[in-house]
Amino acid sequence: MDNKKISGGGAPSAPERPTLKTIAFMTGLGITTVSRALKDAPDIGAETKERVRMVARQLGYQPNRAGVRLRTGKTNVIALVLSIDEEIMGFTSHMVFGISEVLAGTQYHLVITPHSHSKDPLVPVRYILDTGSADGVIISRTEPDDPRVELMHDRGMPFSTHGRTDMGIVHPFHDFDNEAFAHEAVRALVARGRRRLALLQPSSKLTYYSHTRIGFQTGLHEYGAEEVPLRITTDNPLADIKDTVEALMRSPHAPDGIVCSSSGGAIAVNAGIEAAGFRLGRDIDMVAKQSTDVLSWIRPEIITVSEDFRHAGRELAKAVIARIDGVEPELLQSISPPVWPKT
Amino acid sequence: MDNKKISGGGAPSAPERPTLKTIAFMTGLGITTVSRALKDAPDIGAETKERVRMVARQLGYQPNRAGVRLRTGKTNVIALVLSIDEEIMGFTSHMVFGISEVLAGTQYHLVITPHSHSKDPLVPVRYILDTGSADGVIISRTEPDDPRVELMHDRGMPFSTHGRTDMGIVHPFHDFDNEAFAHEAVRALVARGRRRLALLQPSSKLTYYSHTRIGFQTGLHEYGAEEVPLRITTDNPLADIKDTVEALMRSPHAPDGIVCSSSGGAIAVNAGIEAAGFRLGRDIDMVAKQSTDVLSWIRPEIITVSEDFRHAGRELAKAVIARIDGVEPELLQSISPPVWPKT
DNA sequence: CTTTCGAACTGTATCGTTACAGTTTTTAGC
DNA sequence: GCTAAAAACTGTAACGATACAGTTCGAAAG
Numbered sequence: 182m183d184n185k186k187i188s189g190g191g192a193p194s195a196p197e198r199p200t201l202k203t204i205a206f207m208t209g210l211g212i213t214t215v216s217r218a219l220k221d222a223p224d225i226g227a228e229t230k231e232r233v234r235m236v237a238r239q240l241g242y243q244p245n246r247a248g249v250r251l252r253t254g255k256t257n258v259i260a261l262v263l264s265i266d267e268e269i270m271g272f273t274s275h276m277v278f279g280i281s282e283v284l285a286g287t288q289y290h291l292v293i294t295p296h297s298h299s300k301d302p303l304v305p306v307r308y309i310l311d312t313g314s315a316d317g318v319i320i321s322r323t324e325p326d327d328p329r330v331e332l333m334h335d336r337g338m339p340f341s342t343h344g345r346t347d348m349g350i351v352h353p354f355h356d357f358d359n360e361a362f363a364h365e366a367v368r369a370l371v372a373r374g375r376r377r378l379a380l381l382q383p384s385s386k387l388t389y390y391s392h393t394r395i396g397f398q399t400g401l402h403e404y405g406a407e408e409v410p411l412r413i414t415t416d417n418p419l420a421d422i423k424d425t426v427e428a429l430m431r432s433p434h435a436p437d438g439i440v441c442s443s444s445g446g447a448i449a450v451n452a453g454i455e456a457a458g459f460r461l462g463r464d465i466d467m468v469a470k471q472s473t474d475v476l477s478w479i480r481p482e483i484i485t486v487s488e489d490f491r492h493a494g495r496e497l498a499k500a501v502i503a504r505i506d507g508v509e510p511e512l513l514q515s516i517s518p519p520v521w522p523k524t
Numbered sequence: 525m526d527n528k529k530i531s532g533g534g535a536p537s538a539p540e541r542p543t544l545k546t547i548a549f550m551t552g553l554g555i556t557t558v559s560r561a562l563k564d565a566p567d568i569g570a571e572t573k574e575r576v577r578m579v580a581r582q583l584g585y586q587p588n589r590a591g592v593r594l595r596t597g598k599t600n601v602i603a604l605v606l607s608i609d610e611e612i613m614g615f616t617s618h619m620v621f622g623i624s625e626v627l628a629g630t631q632y633h634l635v636i637t638p639h640s641h642s643k644d645p646l647v648p649v650r651y652i653l654d655t656g657s658a659d660g661v662i663i664s665r666t667e668p669d670d671p672r673v674e675l676m677h678d679r680g681m682p683f684s685t686h687g688r689t690d691m692g693i694v695h696p697f698h699d700f701d702n703e704a705f706a707h708e709a710v711r712a713l714v715a716r717g718r719r720r721l722a723l724l725q726p727s728s729k730l731t732y733y734s735h736t737r738i739g740f741q742t743g744l745h746e747y748g749a750e751e752v753p754l755r756i757t758t759d760n761p762l763a764d765i766k767d768t769v770e771a772l773m774r775s776p777h778a779p780d781g782i783v784c785s786s787s788g789g790a791i792a793v794n795a796g797i798e799a800a801g802f803r804l805g806r807d808i809d810m811v812a813k814q815s816t817d818v819l820s821w822i823r824p825e826i827i828t829v830s831e832d833f834r835h836a837g838r839e840l841a842k843a844v845i846a847r848i849d850g851v852e853p854e855l856l857q858s859i860s861p862p863v864w865p866k867t
Numbered sequence: 868c869t870t871t872c873g874a875a876c877t878g879t880a881t882c883g884t885t886a887c888a889g890t891t892t893t894t895a896g897c
Numbered sequence: 898g899c900t901a902a903a904a905a906c907t908g909t910a911a912c913g914a915t916a917c918a919g920t921t922c923g924a925a926a927g
Contacts, residue, residue: 198656200913211877216915226875243655247593248913251882256590265621273617278608281638290657293634295624312586313541314633419821448821478762478791479822543883554907559885569905591883594912 199240207236219244257288259501260315262305262329264322265295272472272490273321276343279494280319287502289316303328310336317501319343323354325388339504341497341513344388353500353513357488359389359442360396362519366440366468367400369484373466375438379409379429381450383442384416393442409436419449426453435459441469444476451480470519477522487520542583550579562587600631602844603658605648605672607665608638615815615833616664619686622837623662630845632659646671653679660844662686666697668731682847684840684856687731696843696856700813700831702732702785703739705862709783709811710743712827716809718781722752722772724789727759736785752779762792769796778802784812787819794823813862820865830863 197203205212210229218225218233236242250256261280263273277291284291292315296305306329309315316339320329323344333340334350341353363380370378380397383390401408413425429435430453441447447469451461459465462482469476469483472490476483500513540546548555553572561568561576579585593599604623606616620634627634635658639648649672652658659682663672666687676683677693684696706723713721723740726733744751756768772778773796784790790812794804802808805825812819812826815833819826843856 198654201915202913212913213878213915214876216913217876220915224875229875241654245594245913246655246657247590247599248882249915250590251588251594251884251912252914252916254882263621263624265624274615274620277606277617277620277636278638281606281608281636285638291636291638293620293624293636295621295628295634311541311584312589314589423821445818448818452821474762475788475791478766478795544885545883555883556885556908557906559883560906563885567905572905588883591912592885594882594914595884595886597912 198245199237199242200245203240204233204236204242207240208232254313256314256316257290258292258315259284259289259498260292260294260305260309260318262294262296262302262309262318262320264302265297266299272488275472275490276321276494276497279491279496280498281494282491283495283498283502289502303332306332310338317341317505319497319501323388324386325391327388339501341500341504343493343497345392346388347391351510353504353510354515355493355496355500356389356516357493358516358518359392360399362470362486362488363393363396363440364400364403365396365519365521366484366486367397367406368404369468370438370440370466371400371404371406373438375466376406377409377434377436378406378438378440379411379436381411381422381439381441381443381446382414384414389442390414397440406438409434411436411439415441415443415446419445419452422446422449423453423456426450427456430454430457430459430465435465437465439465439467441467444469444471444473447471447476447483448479451483485522487522489517489520492517541588542580542585543588546583547576547579547585550583551575597656599657599659600633601635601658602627602632602841603635603637603648603652603661605637605639605645605652605661605663607645608640609642615831618815618833619664619837619840622834622839623841624837625834626838626841626845632845646675649675653681660684660848662840662844666731667729668734670731682844684843684847686836686840688735689731690734694853696847696853697858698836698839698843699732699735699859700836701859701861702735703742705813705829705831706736706739706783707743707746708739708862708864709827709829710740710749711747712811713781713783713809714743714747714749716781718809719749720752720777720779721749721781721783722754722779724754724765724782724784724786724793725757726785727757732785733757740783749781752777754779754782758784758786758789762788762795765789765792766796766799769793770799773797773800773802773808778808780808782808782810784810787812787814787816790814790819790826791822794826828865830865832860832863835860 201212201215204215208215214225215233218230219237221230246257280291294305294309296302309318318333318338318340320340321343323342323346325347327346330342330346330350330352331348334352341355343355345354345356367378378401382393411429413422439450441450447467450467454461454465461467461480467483468486470486470488472488476485496515503513504510544555544558547558551558557568558576561573562580564573589600623634637648637652639645652661661676661681661683663683664686666685666689668690670689673685673689673693673695674691677695684698686698688697688699710721721744725736754772756765782793784793790810793810797804797808804810804823810826811829813829813831815831819828839858846856847853
């Protein structure tokens with residue numbers, strides 16, 4: 182070990198961290214008084230409070246988290262439950278950054294609780310509930326009938342979800358308006374004269390699968406286009422997406438427009454289109470959702486819509502904290518509209 | 525609040541979490557004995573240990589972290605210090621996943637400690653040291669003369685860094701062999717008949733800037749090529765990279781080969797090349813490092829080298845834990861070779 | 868002058884764990 | 898049979914914070 186003593190004399194190198202005791206000693210007050218003064222309790226004199234706060238600031242006092250947690254049960258932790266399975270374009274980090282940004286202004290720490298989403302997704306949630314290791318939880322990849330939501334609701338654990346559920350439980354969430362996205366995507370394609378449209382949709386397990394579908398279908402109906410079925414999702418490997426699209430393009434039912442729910446998928450779709458000898462902008466148009474402005478660098482012909490994951494992270498963090506503070510869940514639900522590029 | 529009682533009778537809904545006291549009561553032993561039995565202390569009988577372990581397993585006992593932390597000072601937390609500034613292709617999440625994977629098999633939790641890298645990077649590190657909020661720290665974006673490394677070393681805080689330093693402090697790190705990457709990239713380009721080579725390098729503040737430069741330069745020398753200077757780094761906005769490359773391609777000094785230190789940079793470089801009317805594979809070749817297999821989907825002509833951030837995360841986590849356990853830092857340094865595609 | 872009351876402050880117990888200093892029981896030694 | 902030592906187990910205090918039940922003191926009420 183390389184614990185370096187600065188002075189050789191026997192004095193410990195690190196200055197002891199101040200505690201309530203330290204402040205009590207310095208002010209000549211009792212520990213309880215100091216504790217209550219720092220909490221702005223009503224039965225402490227104004228002058229005393231001021232004095233205590235001064236000394237605390239001077240010493241750089243920060244309450245010991247273990248002490249608070251042991252006594253009160255409050256962990257001051259927000260857990261983010263993440264699937265560590267493959268994710269091509271890394272939107273997760275943007276969400277983490279958004280959450281961090283909000284938590285940085287609070288007493289909360291962010292703890293990452295991972296799980297492999299091939300395994301039981303309840304495991305990490307159950308762990309958090311059983312060990313009481315967080316005051317609030319954020320989950321993503323929300324499903325319409327999500328058992329994690331039910332479990333946390335039943336146990337009274339504050340949480341917010343990235344994506345909605347459809348199970349009659351009112352809870353905080355943030356969602357991207359995938360319905361509007363798909364609907365407007367159809368409009369944009371029809372405006373370019375496209376009529377035979379395909380949809381690369383998300384996994385049917387996730388809630389936004391149905392939102393995307395509904396938006397797409399009402400769009401087809403409203404703007405007078407027809408669907409070319411595409412039997413593959415953004416959860417499939419890129420190589421499979423490419424092969425499927427290539428085969429579809431070579432078939433007599435080739436679409437002339439396509440809507441993609443992810444940027445990774447869009448890249449693979451484009452590869453399939455080009456492998457079949459077609460070109461974006463000329464033979465077919467594509468609208469794709471992206472979390473970072475990368476698609477237009479790849480093929481400027483792709484019509485891009487941005488989903489801001491950092492913003493989502495901020496909203497999710499704010500929501501779960503408000504829920505911890507007792508705000509009603511109805512007031513903690515938000516939906517972001519799709520952002521189209523300025524023209 | 526929606527704390528739901530399951531039974532209306534007055535019994536608390538959540539079964540109380542078992543503590544050492546619970547086990548002591550059930551086995552008829554003292555709390556101390558139970559504690560020591562679970563730690564496999566030498567002064568506890570084999571039979572007793574077995575009995576205690578049985579009951580503990582049955583109750584699903586997990587030590588209360590706050591209790592342990594308060595008494596021993598051990599936090600069981602690894603802090604990951606992250607810059608929340610822009611990062612296009614999201615390699616961070618891969619590193620987080622790699623770290624999570626290793627920590628999942630241990631008692632450690634992962635806490636994300638963010639900072640804006642425009643602000644003082646010492647702030648989060650100082651916070652961790654002053655509040656004692658972690659047993660070990662992982663940092664990235666390491667600089668050759670990194671003040672965070674010096675601070676943690678002086679205070680005896682175990683840590684590992686993504687990237688090396690050059691300040692005479694021996695510490696655990698994991699690094700990608702950027703020198704070999706740049707060197708081999710030059711060889712690959714020369715093998716295709718390219719001789720006038722440019723390098724899109726990382727920010728000169730980071731340690732791997734010099735590794736990349738050295739590899740590039742020894743490559744030029746060894747394989748007989750010359751450098752076309754490119755005055756921009758991967759830290760610049762993609763638009764600036766594109767414009768600079770476009771201007772360079774239009775100038776009389778246009779390179780016929782280019783090495784890129786990031787995939788985001790590669791995309792922008794390619795855009796610049798195409799904007800100037802040139803084409804990869806025909807007029808110029810590119811070798812680029814990528815963290816996820818996305819470049820070859822974009823332009824198959826790009827020669828890609830993979831850097832595995834998930835692996836880096838795993839190595840960093842293992843290293844910091846080993847350091848906490850007292851393993852000498854010399855033994856906790858590793859360098860990953862560049863991975864070229866199979867041919 | 869005594870009683871009552873409220874403002875301001877404090878001591879003690881407790882959360883769950885572990886370090887330390889015992890205590891009891893068993894076994895061995897002579 | 899008595900002492901010594903080893904083996905197995907336990908009680909108490911402490912980590913830092915807070916809930917709760919006081920205590921002290923001075924001023925107002927009677």
